[in-house]
Amino acid sequence: MSIETRALHYTYMPGSPFEKQALTDINLTIRDNEFIGLIGHTGSGKSTLIQHFNGLLHPSSGEILVGGLDVNKKETDKQELRRQVGLVFQYPEHQLFEETVERDVAFGPKNLGLSEEEIHERVLEAIHYVGLDEALLKKSPFELSGGQKRRVAIAGVLAMRPKVLILDEPTAGLDPAGRDEILTQVRALYLAHKMTVILVSHSMEDIAKLATRVIVMHKGRVAMDGTVPEVFARAAELRQMGLDVPQVTRLAEEMAKRGMPIGDGIYTVERAKSAILMQLGLLKNQKGKEGAGK
Amino acid sequence: MLKDITLGQYFPVESLLHRLDPRTKIILVICYIVSIFLANDVYTYLVLAAFTFGVIALSKVPVKLYFRGLKPLWLILLFTAAINLFLTSGTYIGGRPFLWGIGITWEGLFLAIKMALRLILLILGSSVLTYTTSPIALTDGIEKLLSPFARMGLPAHELAMMMSIAIRFIPTLIEETEKIVKAQEARGACFDHGNVVRRAKALVPMLVPLFISAFRRADDLAVAMEARCYRGGTGRTRMKQIRFSAMDLYACLVFVAYLGVLITCKVVV
């Protein structure tokens, strides 16, 4: 399912003293089965942009097409749109309300008017995707830990079986293990279901590891749009926008400066590790040769 | 819809009125409201309107904002006007009632205009207070005004503190509500469809998280206040002292002058 925006503008509270232009001239085409990493300094308009993708916000001007349908049009079925485009908000655990985990996850499918069996099946599936134990189904969501609550909330969106999954900082405030687990599961979903995924994150590491395309927002505009190497090659510009490149990329830069280049295009820890090992290997070999030459 | 509520409606600009002691403003507004009820003919209303708009001009808050504040009240205005218009006895306009003994009398017409004007002036005048005084200054003023009664067991400080916390959290809770509504809508919830029962039911997914978050915030706030050694009002000093200055004296004098003109008008004309 593709998403297309044309000359999209959005202003909060127009005509009041608190008027705020949050999005300016956004032109994007997001194709099927892309994994988009959406980054930008705080207040750059990321959350505002993604709320346009499932019709929660209406553009002040411009167009937005989701799966070929104009979101702005009155006759576009909002319910259907939100089924297709699943949006997980920042701190989604704050939206839990039901007495049991099972009923909370079932809220979305129930709104779609599905049968009991179908709902049950989807709840089990969603719970399984986010790595929660079935034993938790009958518990109150408020008894769970923060990380577990977060998973319940994400499961609540997955249970609607969206074609596009949008996650707004899904790992904020989680421990490293929980973070990796959730992201691994998102990646598995992306690979297994040919979903389109849009991940908003402040972690350049996560973006470098997962995204097939990176979109950089700055002051309500799209500042950069390209593959991971394309975007992270422009480190100086990123820094000017209050962003950065992954830490290992900085490490590689620093090593190059100090006379030990390990190569360009180092964005993930795995890649850095092999590059460094290779370099060390080379050095050893050279030393070995030098030693043999004497 | 939620954004239209302008409760903490303080409008931060520099003006003489903004600099007045909140106590002066509170007391003068109360006196002003009483003075509205002194007006009863064209001349006194003219004096009243002239004073009101003079003060509005002094406040440097756009007049547009004042009239926007009237918007939520047009139903009440219409309702009282209609009641006065049709239910006042006297001489009918056109000589007789036009339908089943219901008609508009001259007396009714004047009363309707008078009451509508009173309500409008009342709202405009009291909005001057809320537009020019920050909620914090307002509660400080109320606390100071109530403090003489503290000896009689009135918890003045606690009341003021509760009020300022409540005012402080209105925008936060509105924001929170909007967020929760959006999050549930993203899961296919529908808040504006169906009959009354369905709509009431649809509120549950909004109200439960809202209450939980309100309690969480209250808890956090209590802990944060304790951590900073808040122990209630006794012996507490404040960063911004409110002081009665020469300007407050002038404000009072101007108000007395206005009262004088108003009463003279009433007696003489």
Ligand SMILES: Nc1ncnc2c1ncn2[C@@H]1O[C@H](COP(=O)(O)OP(=O)(O)OP(=O)(O)O)[C@@H](O)[C@H]1O
């Ligand atoms: N409900 C709102 N009312 C008014 N202004 C808003 C509202 N929500 C966001 N804004 C403003 O719009 C701009 C963009 O906000 P947005 O939430 O989209 O940023 P963001 O990129 O998601 O930031 P973060 O990384 O902090 O989540 C900000 O300047 C913000 O102050």
Ligand SMILES: [Mg+2]
């Ligand atoms: Mg955001």
